[in-house]
Amino acid sequence: MQTLTQRLANPTRFMQLSAKLLPVFAGAAAAVILYGLYLVFFVSPADYQQGETVRIMYIHVPSAWLAMMAYGLVALSSFGLLVFRHPLADVSAKAAVPIGAAFTFLALFTGSLWGKPMWGTYWVWDARLTSVLVLFFLYLGLMALRSSVEDENLAAKLTAVLALVGVTLLPIIKFSVDWWNTLHQPSTGFTSTVDPSMRWPLLVMAVGFSLLFFALHLKAMRNEVLRRRVKALRMADVARRDTNAEPVAAE
Amino acid sequence: MDLGPHAAFIWMSYAAVAVVIGGLAAWLIADGRRQQAALKALEQRGVRRRSAGSDGSETNAAERRS
Numbered sequence: 001m002q003t004l005t006q007r008l009a010n011p012t013r014f015m016q017l018s019a020k021l022l023p024v025f026a027g028a029a030a031a032v033i034l035y036g037l038y039l040v041f042f043v044s045p046a047d048y049q050q051g052e053t054v055r056i057m058y059i060h061v062p063s064a065w066l067a068m069m070a071y072g073l074v075a076l077s078s079f080g081l082l083v084f085r086h087p088l089a090d091v092s093a094k095a096a097v098p099i100g101a102a103f104t105f106l107a108l109f110t111g112s113l114w115g116k117p118m119w120g121t122y123w124v125w126d127a128r129l130t131s132v133l134v135l136f137f138l139y140l141g142l143m144a145l146r147s148s149v150e151d152e153n154l155a156a157k158l159t160a161v162l163a164l165v166g167v168t169l170l171p172i173i174k175f176s177v178d179w180w181n182t183l184h185q186p187s188t189g190f191t192s193t194v195d196p197s198m199r200w201p202l203l204v205m206a207v208g209f210s211l212l213f214f215a216l217h218l219k220a221m222r223n224e225v226l227r228r229r230v231k232a233l234r235m236a237d238v239a240r241r242d243t244n245a246e247p248v249a250a251e
Numbered sequence: 252m253d254l255g256p257h258a259a260f261i262w263m264s265y266a267a268v269a270v271v272i273g274g275l276a277a278w279l280i281a282d283g284r285r286q287q288a289a290l291k292a293l294e295q296r297g298v299r300r301r302s303a304g305s306d307g308s309e310t311n312a313a314e315r316r317s
Contacts, residue, residue, distance in 0.1 A: 041252060042252075046255070051255050051257070052253075052254045052255040052257060052258070052261060053255075053257045053260060053261060055254070055261050056260065056261055056264045059264060059265060059268050060264070063268070098275070099275065102271050102272070102275050105271065106267060106268055106271055106272075109264070109267050110264040110267065110268070113260045113263055113264045113267075114260070114264070116260060117256075117257040117260055212272065216275060216276065216279060219276075219279045219280070219283065220279055222283060223279060223282045223283045223286055226283065226286035226287060226290060227286050229286075229290060230286055230289045230290050230293065233290070233293045233294075233298045233299075234293065234298075236298060237293065237296070237298045240298070
């Protein structure tokens, strides 16, 4: 009896399954985000203190949440590669890094645009902002490390080790607003600290962004499986041509 | 829709999300097409994966064993 992860260890089976799941995730993400945008701009009220700028929260919080979740996925996949040698673990880790970097950039950028009218500055070097900036650089570092090592197996292992070391950053980001004095507001508690009139649109946008992330991740994984197939076929083609050419060379 | 004196900050935030996510999705779609085209070109030259059938259909290891 195979477990789900064992069944998905076959890239061909993964390609068949992901071909069916990808349009479902993409369609659901589009529908949920469109509904979320309707709630954000036409239903949710302005905040009594922040006014209309609170509408940035509906994209900033999901981006920040996905920046951390994507890194969690990279770390989990890296663990799967190093410990279980799951054939798709490195594919998953490699695919998640640029998407995580994109959401981290968006969390920083939208946070900066939210900060200017609320704090009077685009940036302060406090614990929350700085630790998220370090996360962004860590994503860039993972991409740079992988592309700098020619041997793909070695690159995968080195990147996985760095990703696992970097996972210590996640609790620092999460608890930075509790451990240090900061301009940043405390963590968003979906069930307690957000007024119900804003909680529902925020939850809808968070679900929509998460579905979008999984759609992008599935697509990136499919691309990576195809890239590896192309590489393997090119190598087989070169080997076949070398074999055919050998007798001629010998003569 | 009146978003008040800070409307530019709000619109710029949403525009950034649209540009970054749209760009990422477009890059992924283009990359997928590029890989598919490269795979097709190789297969047309007669280079096939072991798991690919003679008609181009795919089978996995378990199916090949049965």
